[in-house]
Amino acid sequence: MDTESNTKTEKIPNTEVKTEEPDKLIKAIGEIGKWQIMLWLLVAFPTKAISAWHQLGIVFIAPPTSYMCTETNLTNSIEINTCYSDCVSYDFYTDFENTIISQWELICEKAWLANFSQTICMFGVLIGSIVFGYVADRYGRRPALLVACMLQLVTTVVEAFCPTYWLFTTVRFFIGAAIAGTMLSSFILMMEIIGPLKRELMNCLCALPMPVGQMLMPLFGYYLRSWDRYCLGIAIPNVLYLAYFFILPESPKWLLSVGKLEEASKVMTQAAKWNNLPSHNMLDVAKSIASEKEKTSEPIRKPTYLDLLKTKVLRINTLCSCLIWFVLGMSFYGSNQYIGQTSSNVFITVALAGVLQFPGILLSGILSKYFGRKITLISFFIVCGGSNAFLIVPEDWFAVRLTMGAVGVGCASGAFATMYMFTTELFPTVARNMAMGASSTTSRVGSMIAPYIAGMTVFAAWLPPVAFAVVPLLGAITCLFLPETRGKALS
Structure with a gap:
């Protein structure tokens, strides 16, 4: 199936959704x-x-x-x-x-x-x-x-x-x-x-x-x-x-x-009124959206996590998404682990770690809009890995460690923000939250492993920086297997 085409449909059990549905919905609510x-x-x-x-x-x-x-x-x-x-x-x-x-x-x-x-x-x-x-x-x-x-x-x-x-x-x-x-x-x-x-x-x-x-x-x-x-x-x-x-x-x-059309029309009516848009006949709009889906849909049944593996496209998206989230969990908390070692004042350290996330998040929005999700993620991963590699320098190189740690935190947070959006666009509505849940689960595994990797300094001081430098590169390579979703309507 051509994942790049807006005219194709994505099948999972009980659902086959055309891109016209979200266009009509967004047009109705703004x-x-x-x-x-x-x-x-x-x-x-x-x-x-x-x-x-x-x-x-x-x-x-x-x-x-x-x-x-x-x-x-x-x-x-x-x-x-x-x-x-x-x-x-x-x-x-x-x-x-x-x-x-x-x-x-x-x-x-x-x-x-x-x-x-x-x-x-x-x-x-x-x-x-x-x-x-x-x-x-x-x-x-x-x-x-x-x-x-x-x-x-x-x-x-x-x-x-x-x-x-x-x-x-x-x-x-x-x-x-x-x-x-x-x-x-x-x-x-x-x-x-x-x-x-x-x-x-x-x-x-x-x-x-x-x-x-x-x-x-x-x-x-x-x-x-x-x-x-x-x-x-x-x-x-x-x-x-x-x-x-x-x-x-x-x-x-x-x-x-x-298939809850009346409830959907009520929410759509409320949204339209708030946004100063025409709010009449929302039930007809909902029925129009539903009728297009019913032409090719199977009978509706409740989705399960197995639905994420039913088709080849969904299997690739699910496995790659989980791996990238694992890398993000390890990279984000690994970068925070190092930046936290640059100050003995816990109040300053925590506030600084928060401040350093702003540039990455804002840059994520700009790059994702103009260059796409894949390029943005790959760029963040490469820069994050490179900055983490510089943490191998001696501890008395305070300025270098602080600067590189700041860049690592910013890139990790920017990659996290990008992947949150990317994951929602990779999966259809009836399985979207389950996909986010499965991906987030692997992220937590990565975040739980990060402190133990940081503790490998007892074996060799160079091990943690090397590990936190290599792992983001794995995430960058994984991004290559995913389709670009910039500008695509949610299915």
Whole structure:
């Protein structure tokens, strides 16, 4: 099948969609207008910014903490950050009043538990990507987003009052799952209500809240210097999600894809009114779109993850997308790992990492619009790999390491933003969220591996920079197997 042709159709079980359908839909509701911007402000922006606080907040929950034994039977001198088998109690020294490390004495043989809670959170993101991807495609974007938001609201409040470490870690798993649901479902919703000519713009708008949230996060950490107060502080804004029961619409594209024409026409009417477009006879427009699909469609049934592998084109797109997302997860968190080593002030480091993502995200929108998704991704991967290779220089070359680390973070974030949009364009509506979920899952695997690669300095100082330089090149090569989607309507 010719994937480059606008006149061909893409078949997966139960659906065969022509490119005329999204053209008619976008013509009815508008490429972009007050309705789309309103949903971005009320849905996409809060979910992404708040998710950053929870996903990256471990730096303020378990910051670097020194300790010293204060009561022991040993007669020799006591040294800081040293464990003693007969030590009765320890004092902890950090910039914070209380951390999970001091709360549950996660030192010595229990030191690994501090980062383990973050690993479990990322594992929750992995599972949540799969579960909510399936829910969103089978039951709708709105139900998936509402369930994820309510789960995030409840678990983030409970997190602040956990009396034991293991309960805290269990709650972190469900927070991670909720984060995956809110980020993926909100992004897919926004991509499905925007026209192809404005998709690059909306992609940038949806990517920017994440670094904005990361830049604001140090304020919570600075003024709420206890892990439980910090958790409660970032949980309170989640109350905003209660309003979604009243303002959140379903994706009209999804409603049309599953044959719910009356519901789709109501959402389309609302959008048209907000955007000052003709809003009458929307049901006739929905029926017209549906009638074109029914000429060649099979009976509608619920999609499954196996549908992503049913045709050769979908198999290639799925496998390549998953591999690229894996590379992105490893590259993005690997670059952040190195940039984080350039400053001893955790507040400055976190804010700086957020600032450095802006150039990459903005450049992603410009390059994607004028040169296409493939060229943009390949360029980001090559520059990211090259900049990471320069991190092999000695540690006293501070300026070089800081500059190259900044370039790596910017390119990784730009590639991430591009791939979010690219993935939505590679798959049809009835399987789009599942494709995003599967791809995001592999990304979380990459992000979980990144810290271990960074820790290979114990074997050889050159190993981590070389690994983080080679991996992006693998992503660049994989891009060559995917079709270009710039300017194409969503199928």
